[in-house]
Amino acid sequence: MLKAAICTIGDEILIGQVLDTNSREISKSLNEIGVKTETMVSVGDDCGKIVQSLETLLESHDIVLVTGGLGPTRDDMTKKALAKISGASRWRTDREQERLIISMLDRRGIAHTPDNLAQALVPDSCEVILNRRGMAPITVYRLSGGRFTGNHVLYSLPGVPHEAVGALPDIMDDIRRHFSLSDIYHRTLVTFGIPESIMSDMLSGWESSLPEDMKLAYLPDQAIGLRLRLSIYGGRHDEEERRIRREFGKLEPIIGDAAYGWENDTLESVIGNMLKEAGMTVSAAESCTGGRISELMTSIAGCSDYYLGSVTSYANSVKTGVLGVRKETIDRFGAVSEECVREMAEGIKRITGSDFSVATSGIAGPGGGTDEKPVGTVWIGIASPDRTIARKLMFYGDRKRNIVNFASNALNLLRLETARFLKVSHILSID
């Protein structure tokens, strides 16, 4: 298997000012075409260090991808280091990238400064992949012979995240062309509600009976749930797809409706798809989740087709005044109670006219807990066209983690109730 290394350059990463997201996006793309990222390194803005790190990485990896941090100054330093490593003899202007730079400057009404135009200058030792999203071109150095045993390729990407990510399809194509790669096939099943440790016990029999060429990975995420990924390297695409589906199908009797989606599905996207298909709508009444459920629902482009809106009723006066929760309910049972969360769910459904609704009331902490209702307690209510249900759950995190858990579990309950009412089959039984 081809081995790759990713090197990010920039003092701002090393002092913790900037979170490096490029490495993750690059490794994801490499993984998808069957190239294994063996190493990720971040080094500072020091030409000597950059040269040394890249040369060390080139010794033990077939492919090295370097991203240049942010800003023209940074890119310059990386370019000089790359010229040195690749034994460039002079600089040339890449005319196509120069044309792109000029048209970009003209479009934004910015003057043609030497600094801007110099971005089209590249060492004569590289090939260029055009950067259509920014000014600095992607440069490719094919290194073999001399100090290098075997073929090595070094790609230099811009540091600006959307430019780096935008360049990845072209770079993956180049890698595929340059090294004739064997196929890889992945499929990811998304589940919610079963913790990783319990899931791995539940699946131990199934996992040990998997064909030898199939690999299972657990990908836990607090908000999305636990994803299970099966991978096969090599082989024919359509056949592998069938084989992997067959193995996942065997999970139906084991995990049932905990499985809710494939690949990049999320609770909010799956709920959205069911509602859109049915032409139905949803709303939310949030107390302890403070707006997070609404923010998740509206993170999906096109959500206005089924999401009507929400009320965050942080104060009890808003629970009674806007949502119509009865004052006696709060006085008698408290705001964190089955009775209150049911009235919240029914109230928001009534005032927005939605078909479904979700409501939360709980204690995120750090204050507000009692012996009877400790921090981490949440009541979730779901109103469907035919019934209203409520569930109590307990979590043990800090305020932030509790809010995330409250919201995701509320969405999961909404997903289950929506699927029940709409008679949507378990995804494992229909796939």
Add this chain to the structure above:
Amino acid sequence: MLKAAICTIGDEILIGQVLDTNSREISKSLNEIGVKTETMVSVGDDCGKIVQSLETLLESHDIVLVTGGLGPTRDDMTKKALAKISGASRWRTDREQERLIISMLDRRGIAHTPDNLAQALVPDSCEVILNRRGMAPITVYRLSGGRFTGNHVLYSLPGVPHEAVGALPDIMDDIRRHFSLSDIYHRTLVTFGIPESIMSDMLSGWESSLPEDMKLAYLPDQAIGLRLRLSIYGGRHDEEERRIRREFGKLEPIIGDAAYGWENDTLESVIGNMLKEAGMTVSAAESCTGGRISELMTSIAGCSDYYLGSVTSYANSVKTGVLGVRKETIDRFGAVSEECVREMAEGIKRITGSDFSVATSGIAGPGGGTDEKPVGTVWIGIASPDRTIARKLMFYGDRKRNIVNFASNALNLLRLETARFLKVSHILSID
């Protein structure tokens, strides 16, 4: 200056499934106590590779911090690698961590399995820092003599982000004690509304007149704003504090009310403090921001003192039915208009009975843009006890970036209006 390296372990990082946020948090903490992170590396789940990487890092760094990915299986492998590097002869149970594990399991009603209890097992070559947030202890290896020239310290942190971050104060204390570090003094001024490139032009004169031992850093953040940090290494604490305040004070005539806080202040925390002090309240009416403003306001513990709640009026029927926006207003001017956002702000203020309110209506994209109102357009309305104002702003990002920018700029306008009404002085003039 002491040199540190950070090593994250985990296949899930190398295949791009998990974004490594621990390295950033660790390097931030190191930077604050004056330790320079020279290298960050990610390696896979392979004991031989872990040992080799850590030994290489230890050769050229005084301090190496390793975080172990996620899950008990992972932590075990790291532990074995560390035992090998440190020449451990046997394993021992750390009784204090064991007690913590047992009380954690009991509190959650989980059985005491050998897997859980084994997390308290550590090599006899290490010291233990208790992990109060999870089961795996933080282990410290002090390495000197033999293969090591000089003193090196290796810290092993849990991979779970909140456990790793939670352990940092104890680890920084340990580093400070172990290597008598010279003092470092930082002070960070938080600003909003002036982009970094314009700010650096505005401050160039001030920056070049700073005393030689004072260093300025720009820390931009889309949601919080642009933070300016001044640092002094060495010297006496109280005197440095006075000197840095004096320099920051000179910024008052230059950036005025763009400066809004110190250190970890955020727009939502500063607004909360002003309202709490004044005994006043606020509410929100959100359209395009979909709940984000409400989520930010309720991220502050104790917000129930001043935050009453919000309505996310995604559908126009909720704008008219719940918030009381007039149908004619939407028909005539559209939902993304000055008129609509004013009525939204006044509506939520009326139905919640709050003193202030903030409202947003805009086009986050990708759909819904027109020539007249392109994607990225937002109207922000603020209702105060004495007046209602509205502002139009334009952004050029994708859906996610637009929503973040809309919400932060709405909070900034709310901050300015709250300070105006309450006659709160600019923070630079009172500090």
